[in-house]
Amino acid sequence: MAQLTYSANPAVGFSGMIAEGFTSPKQVDSKLVETDPIQFGTSVEAGTDARNQVITLATLANWSGLAIAASNVEVATGETGEYAVEVSVPIMTRGRVFVTAGGAVAVGDRVEPATGVGGKFTTVATPTVGLQIVAVARSVAVADEDLLEIEISTNPAAGQPLA
Numbered sequence: 001m002a003q004l005t006y007s008a009n010p011a012v013g014f015s016g017m018i019a020e021g022f023t024s025p026k027q028v029d030s031k032l033v034e035t036d037p038i039q040f041g042t043s044v045e046a047g048t049d050a051r052n053q054v055i056t057l058a059t060l061a062n063w064s065g066l067a068i069a070a071s072n073v074e075v076a077t078g079e080t081g082e083y084a085v086e087v088s089v090p091i092m093t094r095g096r097v098f099v100t101a102g103g104a105v106a107v108g109d110r111v112e113p114a115t116g117v118g119g120k121f122t123t124v125a126t127p128t129v130g131l132q133i134v135a136v137a138r139s140v141a142v143a144d145e146d147l148l149e150i151e152i153s154t155n156p157a158a159g160q161p162l163a
Contacts, residue, residue: 011147012098016040016069016081019096019138019149026095027154028068030088036117038089040069040081041099043113054091057115063133065091066099066113066152093133094153101141101148109137111150121148131155 013019016039018026031054034047038056045062047053057063067083068090075081083089102120105111110127112135113119121135132155139149 013147013149014040014069015098015100015147016042016067017098018068018092019098024095027093028090028095029065029093031091033083033085033087033089035085037082037084038067039117040067041097042067042117043115043119044089044091054089056117057113057119060112060115060128061130063113063131065093065133066097068092068097092152096138096149096151099148099150101144101146103141103144105137105141105146105148107137107140111135111137111148120144121150130157 043057102122
């Protein structure tokens with residue numbers, strides 16, 4: 001069936017979508033989902049097999065990347081995309097990506113994810129020391145659940161390479 005109507009203000013993206021308008025390098029690695037399904041845009045940490053598996057972020061100090069959307073995963077309209085257990089998931093450790101904000105965020109704010117499923121990103125006045133990944137807001141979020149563009153990168157100050 002043909003689409004006959006279009007929104008006047010379509011969404012610019014969705015949580016977990018790479019922000020394609022930015023041309024700087026990206027770092028995306030493949031890992032396997034270990035225990036529970038992982039949604040697009042969810043922060044992750046190493047699983048039992050740290051080199052090959054990931055789980056949904058449980059402890060901020062272990063944040064090792066963000067699950068991004070892949071074009072080979074079908075998602076029904078209005079649903080949130082996710083990766084099933086034992087499926088390969090693309091994990092971004094460097095680049096720009098859309099996520100869900102947990103409140104008002106200004107451009108340039110240092111942001112960090114909440115732990116658990118659907119971990120939203122919020123501004124932090126004092127960034128957590130020693131994180132493997134750091135994130136900075138590249139768009140504005142006015143309220144909870146707004147779409148937010150962030151730029152993430154590995155943190156050389158953490159002193160530990162990613163698995």
